[in-house]
Amino acid sequence: MLINIVTLFPEMFSAITDCGVTSRAVSEGLINLRFFNPREFAKDKHRTVDDKPYGGGPGMLMKIEPLVAAIKSAKDGLIENANGQSVKVAYLSPQGKVLDQAGVEEIASRDRLVLLCGRYQGIDQRVIDQEVDEEWSVGDFVISGGELAAMILVDAVTRLQPGAIGDKDSVSQDSFSNGLLHWPEYTKPKVFNNRSVPSVLLSGDHKAIQEWRLEQSLVVTSNKRPDLMNEEDQSKKHSRSK
Ligand SMILES: C[S@@+](CC[C@H](N)C(=O)[O-])C[C@H]1O[C@@H](n2cnc3c(N)ncnc32)[C@H](O)[C@@H]1O
Structure with missing residues (x-):
């Protein structure tokens, strides 16, 4: 460009x-x-x-x-x-x-x-x-x-230019790209200041992780930016697209 x-x-x-x-x-x-x-x-x-x-x-x-x-x-x-x-x-x-x-x-x-x-x-x-x-x-x-x-x-x-970000999924999963804010992310260590990483992220169950992330995106969006969602519509839209 x-x-x-x-x-x-x-x-x-x-x-x-x-x-x-x-x-x-x-x-x-x-x-x-x-x-x-x-x-x-x-x-x-x-x-x-x-x-x-x-x-x-x-x-x-x-x-x-x-x-x-x-x-x-x-x-x-x-x-x-x-x-x-x-x-x-x-x-x-x-x-x-x-x-x-x-x-x-x-x-x-x-x-x-x-x-x-x-x-x-x-x-x-x-x-x-x-x-x-x-x-x-x-x-x-x-x-x-x-x-x-x-x-x-x-x-x-x-x-958004093709090739600008190494992993193109990272752009498509960014906040706003699907109308929602991004889910919470965690990195090492598993326990930090007595707080553990949510166990689902350590489970290796990719379907469960995907579901947890969508649910968290809906929670974060409705808490932080209720203006972005008609909660019912977003839940329906995303449950249909699963
Ligand atoms: C000090 S501002 C001028 C503001 C102008 N007197 C007004 O009240 O609308 C100088 C320049 O900064 C840029 N600018 C200031 N605020 C901006 C904003 N929120 N978004 C984009 N550009 C902005 C514009 O290019 C603008 O011409």
Whole structure:
């Protein structure tokens, strides 16, 4: 998957390009990130990338011209080889649709995308209207820039790329992938601080283990995230799929 990222801080992305699963996916070419820094598109001597908001008020906005030039460049690079597929520009924004696993799965099914990271007090509405196709939020709170949000999106999407995670079952069993939260897990030792591992996990009975895990997923989900389940429906759905 090709992802072109418009950002004033490309260096922040080393957190995902240099570490863990995402780093491996980048080096194996499963995910290809390129960066377009509006500062490099600024024409003035000081390479200005911010400007005052009309109407006054605190803070600055991203300056329009270098921002739009960076977006166009990020988009052009992807359109060239898109074979007729559209390339969407996604703005990371607290006003966007809150990202969930269904959203991540939909984005992961695309083969190219432009991500736009805001800074300061955000970006001019006309840029949103003219250049942005969708807005994604990482939650109902405000962070200082779109980079962390973009990294969350890229990490979540990378996990779903075929081959990114060694054992593909581990992704399909993750929380949310079947609508439920993951069951509790245990590792060695068998007894820790006087608490034992549930005996079924030591039984070697795979059918019993599978049933226990589903039951625990239902319990954990209804305790921690009752909003995710209509309990009756989830129980029925999963008992049918056994
Ligand atoms: C300080 S915020 C601007 C917030 C804006 N003034 C508002 O109140 O809606 C700067 C940038 O951080 C990013 N950002 C902030 N919170 C976010 C969130 N919850 N999800 C995604 N991006 C976010 C956006 O790209 C935004 O342009």
